[in-house]
Amino acid sequence: MTAEPGRRRDSAATRAALLDAATELFAERGFARTTVRDIAAHAGVNQALLFRYFGSKDALYAAVMAGQGRELLEVEQPERLLETVLRRMLEKAPRPGDHLLFTALRSEGVDSAAAEIRKALGDDYIRALSALTDAEDGDLRAELVLAWVIGISMVRSTSAKEPLKSANTEEIIRLVLSAARTLLERTEEQALTEMER
């Protein structure tokens, strides 16, 4: 009987189970602190299959990150990007993978696949954010704002009880946005000039 309960001998389903498990664990613990054994166990799949289907932990990470983390860049108008990013980061009940973006951005190390992905992702966000200001050091300003997001994500992931973990989401967003505005807002005249075009 082909339609056996559960799934056996179904490579597509196995691949998908590995991808799902990897997505969840990478988002939760980051690349370095996630183990291939953890992923396989979490997927209910033999560890060797992970390497059969993905080749290496690096490649699995790349597969997980393919296309992920950039949805906000495409959907959001730049003015609302920071707010949306913060809201996703702070939301109470994230779906699996929702935090992939943040875990990826704050990954450590200069080797391994994670470093390249982090850099590419960071560059994309810096580019988007720097479009919000006309200051000549726009990239620096954008990078500072991104660093703030990364730092907040960092602190939230390590501290279990400090205010950041429990505080009102809207309040945090309000505070960060108001402060970031001093870095990213255009000057009045230049904003007007821009509109005239």
Add this chain to the structure above:
Amino acid sequence: MTAEPGRRRDSAATRAALLDAATELFAERGFARTTVRDIAAHAGVNQALLFRYFGSKDALYAAVMAGQGRELLEVEQPERLLETVLRRMLEKAPRPGDHLLFTALRSEGVDSAAAEIRKALGDDYIRALSALTDAEDGDLRAELVLAWVIGISMVRSTSAKEPLKSANTEEIIRLVLSAARTLLERTEEQALTEMER
């Protein structure tokens, strides 16, 4: 001859060499990514002696961090704390251990000695920074500012060439201070009230 060149059979010097090497490496790579073998090699000392004199990697880390990272808290008047912290973080030629504070604050994990030290250190800085505002959510504001410092340190340690790495130190400080001021400054009247006392 007791006064042999170099040092041999000198436990104090051996301990000190280990401490120095550990200080430098922990500051550079953080707790998790520093190896006891690295430390011993860097100190030119047998690895077993590290455990004889310090007991464990955790304990060595605690010994390194004992009293370190809080100098700025004691010296600086609160109003200048953030600026001084930023300046130390961004300075071009730090002495060994100068970055211990930042590497400690951005250490990962919830176990190991590093987590407790990070928390204690973070709490101290939050306390100092929150004294700068009279808002009732002062702790949250202070934690956000600390998260920013941590994020900047993070980004600088991973990106090799983005603006943050090379940009003008004073410009970065100016930008961060001006933005942070919206979070930490007192309202006019309350600052005056404070002065009257």
Add this chain to the structure above:
DNA sequence: GACCAATGTAAGCAGTTGCTTACAAGGCGC
């Protein structure tokens, strides 16, 4: 039913980690 590629499994390899142990050697008190 026989073949055979695709799928799944168990065991293990090599490298790294923190830490331990068994031992050699120096140097001080006597």
Add this chain to the structure above:
DNA sequence: GCGCCTTGTAAGCAACTGCTTACATTGGTC
């Protein structure tokens, strides 16, 4: 000179990591 605690050394252990290999099992094809 002798004993013995202190200091230093080399080797290795157990746990963990990413990854491989040798082998069983399944199920479609003919």
